[in-house]
Amino acid sequence: MINKIPPTILEITKKFEENGFEIYLVGGCVRDLLQNKTPQDWDLTTNATPEEMLKLFPNSFYDNAFGTVGIPLEELEETEHKNVVEVTTFRTEKGYTDRRHPEKIEWGKTIEEDLSRRDFTMNAIALSVISKNKMTRDLEDSVNEAHKISRSARNDNENFTIIDPYGGQKDLNNKLIRAVGDPNLRFKEDALRMMRAIRFAGQLGFTIEEKTLQALTEDANLLAEISKERIRDELMKLLASEYPYEGTMLLKNTNLLQYIIPELLEGIGISQQRPGRHHTEDVFTHNVLSLKYCPSTDPLVRFATLIHDVGKPRVQSSDENGLVIFYNHEIAGAKLAYEIAERLRFSKKERDKIVKLVRWHMFTVDEHITDSAVRRFIRRIGVENVRDMMDLRVGDRLGGGTQTAESWRLKLFKKRVEEQLAPAPFSINDLAIDGNDLMKELKIKPGPQIGKLLQQLFEEVDEDLSKNTKEYLRKRVKELV
Numbered sequence: 001m002i003n004k005i006p007p008t009i010l011e012i013t014k015k016f017e018e019n020g021f022e023i024y025l026v027g028g029c030v031r032d033l034l035q036n037k038t039p040q041d042w043d044l045t046t047n048a049t050p051e052e053m054l055k056l057f058p059n060s061f062y063d064n065a066f067g068t069v070g071i072p073l074e075e076l077e078e079t080e081h082k083n084v085v086e087v088t089t090f091r092t093e094k095g096y097t098d099r100r101h102p103e104k105i106e107w108g109k110t111i112e113e114d115l116s117r118r119d120f121t122m123n124a125i126a127l128s129v130i131s132k133n134k135m136t137r138d139l140e141d142s143v144n145e146a147h148k149i150s151r152s153a154r155n156d157n158e159n160f161t162i163i164d165p166y167g168g169q170k171d172l173n174n175k176l177i178r179a180v181g182d183p184n185l186r187f188k189e190d191a192l193r194m195m196r197a198i199r200f201a202g203q204l205g206f207t208i209e210e211k212t213l214q215a216l217t218e219d220a221n222l223l224a225e226i227s228k229e230r231i232r233d234e235l236m237k238l239l240a241s242e243y244p245y246e247g248t249m250l251l252k253n254t255n256l257l258q259y260i261i262p263e264l265l266e267g268i269g270i271s272q273q274r275p276g277r278h279h280t281e282d283v284f285t286h287n288v289l290s291l292k293y294c295p296s297t298d299p300l301v302r303f304a305t306l307i308h309d310v311g312k313p314r315v316q317s318s319d320e321n322g323l324v325i326f327y328n329h330e331i332a333g334a335k336l337a338y339e340i341a342e343r344l345r346f347s348k349k350e351r352d353k354i355v356k357l358v359r360w361h362m363f364t365v366d367e368h369i370t371d372s373a374v375r376r377f378i379r380r381i382g383v384e385n386v387r388d389m390m391d392l393r394v395g396d397r398l399g400g401g402t403q404t405a406e407s408w409r410l411k412l413f414k415k416r417v418e419e420q421l422a423p424a425p426f427s428i429n430d431l432a433i434d435g436n437d438l439m440k441e442l443k444i445k446p447g448p449q450i451g452k453l454l455q456q457l458f459e460e461v462d463e464d465l466s467k468n469t470k471e472y473l474r475k476r477v478k479e480l481v
Contacts, residue, residue: 001033002129002160008073009042012085013129015056021048023087024111024126024163031122034172044087045114045126049107053087090114112165119186119193120200120212121168121178128161175206183215191222194256195234202238202247213254220255231260232344239299239306245292248306252288260344263336264288264306266313274323280401283312290399296391300350304357304388305395310336311358334359356381357392365413372463374416375426383421390414428458432470433477441474442481453477 005025016023023046029039046053050062053069060071070084090108108114111126118124162169171178177197179186187194194216197208208216223231238247251257258265267283281289287309294305311333312326319325337358341351360381381389394405406414420426433441435450444450457477461468467476 001036004033004038005129006042009044009085010129012044012071012087016046016048017130019048019056021046021052022111022128023048024128026115026126027118027123030125030127030162031168031172033127034125034169042085044085045090045111046087047090047109047111048087049089053089092117111163115163115165116180118180119190119196121166121171121180122200123168124164124166124180125168126163128163130159130161171209175204176209177201177204177206177212178209179212179215183212184219187215187219187222191219191226192230192234194219194223194254195226195231195238198247198250198254198256199234199238199241201250202241202243205243208250216256217254220259223256223259228343229345232346235260235344236299236303239291239302240297244299244302245288248288248291261307261310261340263310263340267309270313270316271324272312272326283309286399288399290392290395292395293398293405294391294395295405296388296395298388300353301357301388301391304337304354305392307333307337307340307354308358308361308392308396309333310340330359330362353382353385353388356385357389361389361392361396363389363393365407365409367409367412370463371416371420371465374413374420375462378417378420379427386417386421390417426462426465428454430468431458431461431473432468433457433473437470437474438477441477453480456480 009025013023013025023044025033025042026045027043029042032039048056050069053071054060054062057069057071060069062069068086068088070086072084090111090113092106092108092113115124115126166180167178177200179193179197197212197216200206201208238244238251241247248257251260252265264284264287267285267287270283272283272286273280287306290308291302291306294302296302296305309326309329311329311331314332314336315326315329317325317327334355337355338351341354346354360377363377378386390410393410397407397410398405431454435446435454438444438450438453439446457473457480460476461473467473
């Protein structure tokens, strides 16, 4: 386990120790180490104040109210990594009137105080690497007994201690997410912890402990007080996890989903059954099953897949035989997708991609469509979105109850799309003549007419690429004016 800790991190802990301070690895990095994973981020906590840390590491910086000092790794040794290690002073927190940030922060005296304010037991474990020459074995034993910590030998010169006052290691082994102390209190302090609980469940494949789950459900309304950006970030981490479907169902079953994407819940109980059609589930179930079976690992594509049929409840009606139909649901869905993406503060680029995938997911794969129709499909959704659209379609099919990911028509359509993508799809810039040619040919000045004529030529040539010659286009443009 210790061999997964980079030398730079060990050097930081050693410097604190040599100057008489306590220093511990804490949070996600300890959780990863105990699971035999290599941490990507390192968080440390100490009894040293920020001012004392700034003296130890002159190039470090401190610009917040939470006692967190950033120590640039390049200060310690030459390295290609320019990232920063965050070290935070032990602290206690009081007053969370906004359900997110403490109103009062005080420096703590012990690591146990600091661990008591954390969210889940698996994140309330501290690890300290201790050099033998800094502590006699008698002192080690007394510290171990006082803290009831476990100690494992690393080698003759170093060992580590684990402080685990809330049984986090046991919960990790049992794959349980359990709140530290009173779960209702933890969620009232910071309501985003409810999203984090479900996100961790999706990332780790863990179960949420019964009392924690009950409190999460009882306090779901507190999520309304959290910023949409933070909710979006947690949702996207969940959708990027190994279990996005299970996590989404947890959001629904704990009443959290109504504060994130209430439009999805409108699909509950909306039947899609028609004779000869594969849909057997209601609209909501179809959406979440489509997410489950979507082959993409991109959380944005998974999000679009989750809401791809969100417009169906808004346009539900019956045909002449009394059977349910959802005419133009993709258009209604695109409008809702825009509103949802705006509400969750997605970037413009992300929002536009989501809307395109929802708007055009009903593309036809009829084997008789022309090459120009295939090219229009590519231009409509964007070259960069073609493969993502195919992944959404696969999720849609499997989420609707079909047994195969791709029909023979979809396979043929994908082949034809790939042919049009190589080397690149035909565009107006590929015309054999341009605006300068038109002005010279027609003896006219620059203006809107040039653009209109080029568009007319493009639409004609797109239907028959053999017409894309200077001779034909020069002759044809004279006929158009």
